[in-house]
Amino acid sequence: MNTTPQPLPSKPQASVQQLGNAPHRLMFFIGASNLLLAMLWWAAWLVSTRWQLFPLNQPSPYAGWLHGFVMQYQVLPSFMFGFLLTTFPRWMGLPDIPRWRYLPVGLGMFGGQLATLLGAMGFEAGMVVGYWMTLAGWIAGLATLAPHLWRERGTTWHARSCIAALSLGLLGLLAWGAVLLGASPFFAFASIKIGTFGLILPVYVTIAHRMFPFFAGNAVPGYQPWRPMWLLGVFWALCMLHLALELVHGYGLLWIADLPLLALTATMAWRWWPRGKKPGILSVLFLALSWLPIAFALYSAQSLVYVATGTYLLGRAPAHALFIGFFGSALVAMVTRVTQGHSGRPMQMPAAAWFAFIALQVVTVMRIVAEIVPDNMAWQAAAAVGWLVAFAPWVLRIGRIYLSPRADGKPG
Structure with missing residues (x-):
């Protein structure tokens, strides 16, 4: 009988x-890498422009x-595709998406942004190479997700909403490609506006509509989820x-759309907010959501002041209440939740997540104030x-997690 002790199986290492x-x-x-790289370039450009x-x-x-x-076609969509490529099969009761289908999406989104930023720094071909890589990654992602709609037995409206938004995003990408080919500045303007109101905002609100009441129902005793489908339709x-x-x-x-959006988003925040004791990882979702009615209050005020005085007050303040306040805060809240689970x-x-979330609230206020102070830049x-500063510790933490095996030893 062999009594020689057998070595314990080695634990998978980070790689x-x-x-x-x-x-x-x-x-x-x-997405985390793109997040820091994109803002590193933007911060450097702003500092250089202001102080030379x-x-x-x-x-x-x-x-x-x-x-x-x-930000709209490379940074945030990296996270969005990551979430949807994970959840689409689960929403529809279909098999998980194989590796060979999502690797091209990642290569396109990361390589596309890297080349684009090199283009911004002076590498002539970077803009064009970055665009085509991003477009290829986007099409790969859409081509992977869309077939789920006709493979499922039922009808998952949240999935259809996300596919509609990603399709509009493809239209916005094509408009940006036209700019690179010499089209008028209107196409750049259209691409950016489609990115906000045709792509990012609908995807965020669709995911919030499906997931936020669900998370609250699992964590808060007596919580009654409220998520009628008409709500999503009216929002669209x-x-x-x-x-x-x-x-x-x-x-x-714009107030014709923005005042109803203010009322609708305020109703969402009020009806979805879980009363009673709740964990912090749930609270941050609804604190992030509270920026949505604030943003539309600013949009509405801006439009009404324009009607009354002809002055375009507040500049980009409403957009940054939306981008940093809602998109940024909800990004930290959702990605932290998915990563932990x-x-x-x-x-x-x-x-690190608390630091990022709280610091982002300060950054949002700073960016809003920037539109009304003398030294805007x-x-x-x-x-x-x-x-x-807000994101760096959080990105380093989650980056290590993605490179490491699951803490519980399970696959995935």
Whole structure:
């Protein structure tokens, strides 16, 4: 009888190979990397423009447009594709998506942004290479997700809503491609507006409509989820109305869409808010959601003041209440939740996530204030640097998790 002690099986080590074990690992890691890279460039450009501390040339297309494109079509969609490639099969009771289908999405989104930022720094071919890589990754993602709609037995309206938004996003990407080919600045304007009201906002609200009441129902005793489908339909209609008015520069009429959106989002926040004791990782979802009616209150005020005085007050303040306040805060809340749950860790907010979330609230206020103070560019630069400070510890933490095996030893 052999009594020689057998060595314990070695524990899998952290490695880049872990990224291929699940779509959220790959896409969230890429999204986190894109997040810091994009804002590092933008903060450097703002600082350079305001104080001329180091030379940074004005890129073509214009830096402000490029910032909008990168954030809306490369940074946030990396996270969105990661979430949807994970949840679509679960929503519809279908098999998980194989690795070979989501790897091209990640390569396109990461390589596309990297090349685009190199283009912004002076590498001539970067803009075009980055665009085609992003477009290829986007089409790969859409082609992977869309067939689920006709493979499922029932009808998952949240999935259809997300596919509609991603399809509009493809239209916005094509508009940006037209800009790179020499089309008029209107196409850059259209691409950015489609990215906000046709892509990012509908995807965020669709996911919130499906998941936020569900999470609250699982964590708060006696909570009654309220998520009628008409709510999502009305939201879509109002978003399309806002988008159409933006595209024809109907700023004096935006209140027609934005006041109802204010009422609708305030109702969502009120009806969904869980009363009673709740964990922090749930609270942050609804605190993030509270920025949505604030943003539409600012949009409405801006439009009404324009009607009354002809003054375009507040500038980009409403957009940044939406982007940093809602999109940024909800990103931290949702990605932290998915990361904790899918890595076998406790369902709670770690210190780095709390720091990021709280710091983002400060950054949002700074960016809103930047529109009404004399030294606008200095405040914008400070807010961009604040974004980097807020996100850096959180990105480092989740990045290590995606490179490591699950804490509970399970696959995935």
